[in-house]
Amino acid sequence: MSEDEQGEFKSRILINGSKGGVTFNETVNMFGKNPAQVVEDGSFFPALEDEVIAVENLFAVPKCNALGDDVLGFNSFSQHTCFNFEECPTVGYGSIKTNNDTLDSNTNLSEKIKEEFSDGVSGGTDATVLDGKNNLIDTCEDYLLDTEFVDEASDFNPIKGPYVGNLNLESKSMVSGGRGHGAEISELATTSIPVLQGTCQDSSLLDKMTIDELHEAFRNMFGRETTVTDEQWLKCHLSFGLQNLLGPSNENEGKMISSTSDLCSRRVSSPFTAVFNFKRKPRVQHVKRERHDNHVSLKAISSEVRKAVLSFSELGEKQSILDTRKRVRKPTRRYIEESLEHNSRHQKRSCVLSNTCSRDKLLHNGSYKLHCHKGFESKPFVSQKEPFKGACIQVPFGQPVHKGHLKKKVHESEGCEDSKLLGSNIDSDMESFSTESQDDVSEDDYSAGTKTQKGKSRRKHHMYWSLSEVSKLVEGVSVYGVGRWTEIKRLLFHSSANRTSVDLKDKWRNLLRASCPQSQCNRKVESRRKHTSQVIPQSILRRVRELAAIYPYPRERKAQV
């Protein structure tokens, strides 16, 4: 099957799916698999309730970040998902079941997939994996662009959720009588295609939901309220979130590097084949069982199957290819920094591998436009479209948060607090320059923010020296002498993180210049400055002169000697 044919095939499925034009049975038949066979295989369905619970725990353990705005992130999503499970463990079976017997493993499928892949998560997902994903995405994109989802000007994706049915159930906490049907990972193919259309069939359920219900569902899913009253918007977000169930599995499915490059070279290896592979339930299921018993992770699955999983995910995500781009984990600024510092070397290597396929595409991918330094543009998944919001710190799976970060962060905040303290200290200690003190605080905050981006030369925000600071400096010089900037800094400016010893030195130099009675030129400048900046009191200037005499600068010292 040629590439074009593959693409056409995929598009067909997707489009049909979105329009619900193909029934599940038809879809299944397309693959030559009779749904009855699926049902017949009883081993697929029995899933113990505790299995569900296990899943729940699985997801409860990992990331417990504060729910942030990044609703697209897998972390928060899984968290919410877990939440939902708690509320109704058997959620989602009913509605699908009404559609087709084979479909009732729908939701469970998602769980299983997650479960399946969550093992690999801890193993550490490598950047390359993500790159690989992007490769896939991009590849898929070609096929999908002509679908109805090109329009993604807005932040959300107009997905007429495949999972609408589930959503409905979740939001209403409907519990069907059925137990958790052990949806096998192999069900993925069979299920998801039906899902794609099944949702459309069930979209009536979504439509039936009131705004309040939608809001509730939204809250359950994303852990936050929304003020949006647009039904479409809510539905899209909800369905989008549900769709994430499959996305993460993709992302988490590590160790795909090899197959990734494989896919790179010949592009996605026949999505059709991929789906088809999934039809071989017995095989995959076998793996699944093994895993249950022996904790055999997905690694055990043959690379072929894994490839299939990956490829399938593209399919299953339907239009979401575009979504996926956005859903790609947004790293925190911290993470970016760290990556720059620690991983640049590794990335260079892995990028060489993955770039050939992904890079050029990614580069003209708007949402991936990376505003990054140096060889970082090749890491699409680090794109940070939205400004970092401290509330939601999402660290990509497998990318451990180094303690250094914590330290750094702590230090930074320390600095801020200290500077605030300094402000108050100054107020009490010195003659009180309240405005200046405030300036200190704000300035500190600012500089603390800019300092973090070590790399590019961003000039430190100009911070005027407050009179109190000058006084302290002079005092320090009088005590320790000129040139002991580190000492002075340590004892008198320890709390002000924004004044380095070099700053002190520079300031002293300037004071010296200002103090020594100079030519008219100098005075002119001085008088000119009077209007804009602070005027250094004569008392201080005098003191500076005295100190200059006592502690001449080295050069002058030499001259004196």
Add this chain to the structure above:
DNA sequence: ATTAGGG
């Protein structure tokens, strides 16, 4: 790592 000095 500090310091001096030029820019």
Add this chain to the structure above:
DNA sequence: CCCTAAT
């Protein structure tokens, strides 16, 4: 303030 050379 930044950068760099010298120490």
